[in-house]
Amino acid sequence: MEPTISIPQGWQYPRFSFGQRTEQGVIIGIKYYSDDTFLANEYGEGWRYVLLRDKNTEDEEHHLESELKLLTPQELRAEIEAEIQKRLRQIELLTSELKAIPPSIVNS
Template structure:
């Protein structure tokens, strides 16, 4: 069992709008990094969050892309529901096949 990990964000940072594992239009958020104010890589003078997004669902080719917070496009509720339902059904089919294989042993 994996231990619970807690991340503390300093009070003077803004809170991120999105979270690890969240599905968005561009893919799935797999990393989050805070860019300090006046950093050459930051797009904002106030500091900003940058999200690393896995844009490819192909298990062999895990392409990632870095997005600034203003570039992230959340999924509409209906689209998220459709994606999650399809993923659950795929896993249920996989479980059924594995149970059949186990029964044959």
């Protein structure tokens, strides 16, 4: 069963989704300021996105929907390919560590 998110009636649908990569970072959270709330009166109605620029830190950034820009297909491809190469190097290192473990002798 796939998880679902219900958007209350009267709210606009968000332009972006969880996990999406943008120029500002990866979207890890979304919140909505409804027009009848204090926050909407202060900052404007609409979606706000929580992003991580670097997944190895706890530093979150908050952006308005209008501030986000998606990566171009070329940028997205380059980012994903770099991540794949990094993981392949990690696998190679772990495999060589595994091979370096001496065989154990089992006494019966």
